[in-house]
Amino acid sequence: MSTFCGRMKEYRQVSIDRFDKDNLYSTVYFLSHCHRDHMVGLNSTAFINRILTNPNIYLYMSDVSKVILMGDNTYDFKPLEPQIRILEKSTNTVTIPCNTLDGKPKLVSVTPLPAGHCPGSVMFLFEGDEGTVLYTGDFRWEKNHAANMPALRNELGVKHIKSLYIDTTFCTPSACHFPSRAQCVDVTVRLVEEWLNRSKSHFVYVASPTNYGHEHLQVQIYKHTKHQIHASDWKYSMYSQIQDLADAFTTDPNTRIHACGIKRTHHSKSRLPCGHLFDTEDEELKLLVIRPSTMWFTMSTVRSEKLVEEPMKWYQPHRVCYSFHSSFSEIKDLVSYLNPDAVYPNVIPAQEPDEQMVQARLNSFLRTEDKLLSGDDNARPLGNLKRKKAVTTKLSSSLSDNEDLVFDSPVK
DNA sequence: GCGATCAGCT
DNA sequence: CACAGCTGATCGC
Numbered sequence: 130m131s132t133f134c135g136r137m138k139e140y141r142q143v144s145i146d147r148f149d150k151d152n153l154y155s156t157v158y159f160l161s162h163c164h165r166d167h168m169v170g171l172n173s174t175a176f177i178n179r180i181l182t183n184p185n186i187y188l189y190m191s192d193v194s195k196v197i198l199m200g201d202n203t204y205d206f207k208p209l210e211p212q213i214r215i216l217e218k219s220t221n222t223v224t225i226p227c228n229t230l231d232g233k234p235k236l237v238s239v240t241p242l243p244a245g246h247c248p249g250s251v252m253f254l255f256e257g258d259e260g261t262v263l264y265t266g267d268f269r270w271e272k273n274h275a276a277n278m279p280a281l282r283n284e285l286g287v288k289h290i291k292s293l294y295i296d297t298t299f300c301t302p303s304a305c306h307f308p309s310r311a312q313c314v315d316v317t318v319r320l321v322e323e324w325l326n327r328s329k330s331h332f333v334y335v336a337s338p339t340n341y342g343h344e345h346l347q348v349q350i351y352k353h354t355k356h357q358i359h360a361s362d363w364k365y366s367m368y369s370q371i372q373d374l375a376d377a378f379t380t381d382p383n384t385r386i387h388a389c390g391i392k393r394t395h396h397s398k399s400r401l402p403c404g405h406l407f408d409t410e411d412e413e414l415k416l417l418v419i420r421p422s423t424m425w426f427t428m429s430t431v432r433s434e435k436l437v438e439e440p441m442k443w444y445q446p447h448r449v450c451y452s453f454h455s456s457f458s459e460i461k462d463l464v465s466y467l468n469p470d471a472v473y474p475n476v477i478p479a480q481e482p483d484e485q486m487v488q489a490r491l492n493s494f495l496r497t498e499d500k501l502l503s504g505d506d507n508a509r510p511l512g513n514l515k516r517k518k519a520v521t522t523k524l525s526s527s528l529s530d531n532e533d534l535v536f537d538s539p540v541k
Numbered sequence: 542g543c544g545a546t547c548a549g550c551t
Numbered sequence: 552c553a554c555a556g557c558t559g560a561t562c563g564c
Contacts, residue, residue: 130554130555131554164554164555164556165555165556166554166555166556267554298553298554299553299554304553338551338555338556339554339555339556340555340556341555342555391551391556391557422552422553423552423553423554424552424553425553448552452553454554476554478554479553479554542564543563543564544562544563544564545561545562545563545564546560546561546562546563547559547560547561547562548558548559548560548561549557549558549559549560550556550557550558550559551552551553551555551556551557551558
């Protein structure tokens with residue numbers, strides 16, 4: 130769960146993924162993806178007033194995130210629409226209005242990088258007079274993924290990144306290794322195919338525990354089996370507007386694969402959230418329930434990895450391996466590849482609730498030698514011991530600046 | 542009676 | 552079993 134307070138050390142008038150408290154004084158807003166823990170305050174009257182009464186204050190997001198936000202079925206985010214701006218896939222020039230009368234607005238370049246976390250999820254790369262900083266939001270990048278991102282490089286090599294704000298959900302050695310997404314998809318598709326081939330009375334229910342995040346897996350299941358997947362009406366209304374997802378889903382419950390939500394009540398005869406009863410022509414219904422979840426492997430278990438876990442009891446789901454966060458080693462790869470001046474955690478991992486420990490770990494991924502030897506005093510002036518203290522300064526708590534407030538896809 | 546926050550569960 | 556989100560209790564107004 131995100132513990133990022135909304136603001137970075139740089140570009141202090143920018144707020145990302147937090148829309149409450151001090152963030153109400155920011156003059157430009159960014160949303161990395163539509164998970165609730167990144168939308169705190171987004172539906173508050175305070176934020177809506179803030180953004181609607183200041184015509185030059187905008188909320189930036191990806192085209193897909195806008196579709197999902199506008200289609201939300203629990204909160205009404207439509208009032209925000211006039212102030213939402215879609216980020217182009219390439220570099221965008223974003224104006225940061227000043228919140229004092231005499232100050233001039235600032236320009237900053239913002240490049241959204243696909244984060245691989247859930248539909249529409251992006252990282253934000255900021256480049257401007259306060260330096261180059263990267264906020265990852267939640268992300269899953271596998272090894273060497275960063276090397277394929279042109280925006281992170283210039284003619285000299287990897288760009289000089291001042292600060293990296295990174296998703297540390299699994300920044301613990303006990304979550305050292307996750308199988309690749311392709312591996313997990315492959316194993317799951319085979320499981321589904323083998324099941325459906327048994328008979329016409331065999332059906333599949335993908336019981337995804339979270340709102341968004343397993344769509345990629347579901348699309349791959351559709352592409353391999355050619356069976357469209359049942360989604361709830363309100364989800365379909367969004368999916369149908371998103372290029373990569375539109376074909377894979379249907380609102381017709383009479384299909385052999387369902388992903389229509391999470392079943393909570395056991396009142397109906399159906400074992401599906403939509404309540405549909407299949408006509409199996411007097412044969413017994415055979416339903417394969419698969420539940421994608423993160424499975425991880427420590428250094429010592431990498432070799433024995435099993436990507437599908439058979440249920441202990443017949444009514445339990447098959448668990449299949451799928452993670453939409455990066456593993457410990459994937460986090461390490463990205464941090465050491467970018468080798469920023471400073472790196473800050475966006476999340477305190479649940480199984481390791483010691484922020485200092487997470488910070489120390491992130492710091493250990495940095496390669497200090499070249500910059501210290503080159504005499505770049507600004508980069509790491511304090512050396513190893515002191516630097517550790519310097520960058521451990523709490524960022525995840527609220528920062529108060531006492532600022533004067535004047536300024537009160539691919540989509541189909 | 543409402544919203545915000547939190548514990549607990551999944 | 553696994554980091555997102557729901558439910559229900561509690562608090563404050």
